[in-house]
Amino acid sequence: MYFVDRSVAVVKPKEPFMAWLNAVPGNDMDLSLESLRADCTVILLPEFAEPEEAVSYIDEIYEQLFKMELASWYEDEALWPQDRSLKTFWEWFDVEIHSTVIDSVDDDIMNSPAGEL
Structure with a gap:
C-alpha cells in the first residue's frame, strides 16, 4: 500500500438535487436521497x-463539478x-474532504478525460 499525494472530495447530492431529478419530465425513477448518496462521485x-483550502479549491472548480453531476443523469x-x-x-451538494488517500493496488493508475473537467 502507498500513500498518494492527493486529497479527495466526495460529492453527495442533497434534497434539492433529488427534487430536481425527480421533477425532470419523463423521469419515472422516483429516486430517494439515500439511494443517491449511496454511490457518490x-x-x-x-x-x-x-x-478550508480544499473547500476554496472546490469553489474554483464548482462549475465543472455541477455540470458533471447534472450530465451524469x-x-x-x-x-x-x-x-x-x-x-x-452548495445548496444541492455536500462535499466531504478527506486528506489521506492510500492506493492498495500495485498497478499503475490509468487516466482518461472526465468530460470537461
Whole structure:
C-alpha cells in the first residue's frame, strides 16, 4: 500500500438535487436521497494543509463539478436547472474532504478525460 499525494472530495447530492431529478419530465425513477448518496462521485484534489483550502479549491472548480453531476443523469442541458451558481451548488451538494488517500493496488493508475473537467 502507498500513500498518494492527493486529497479527495466526495460529492453527495442533497434534497434539492433529488427534487430536481425527480421533477425532470419523463423521469419515472422516483429516486430517494439515500439511494443517491449511496454511490457518490469522488474527486482527487491536490494535497492541502487545511480543509478550508480544499473547500476554496472546490469553489474554483464548482462549475465543472455541477455540470458533471447534472450530465451524469441527463446530457440534455435544456433539462438542467438555470441557476447553477456557487450558492446553488452548495445548496444541492455536500462535499466531504478527506486528506489521506492510500492506493492498495500495485498497478499503475490509468487516466482518461472526465468530460470537461
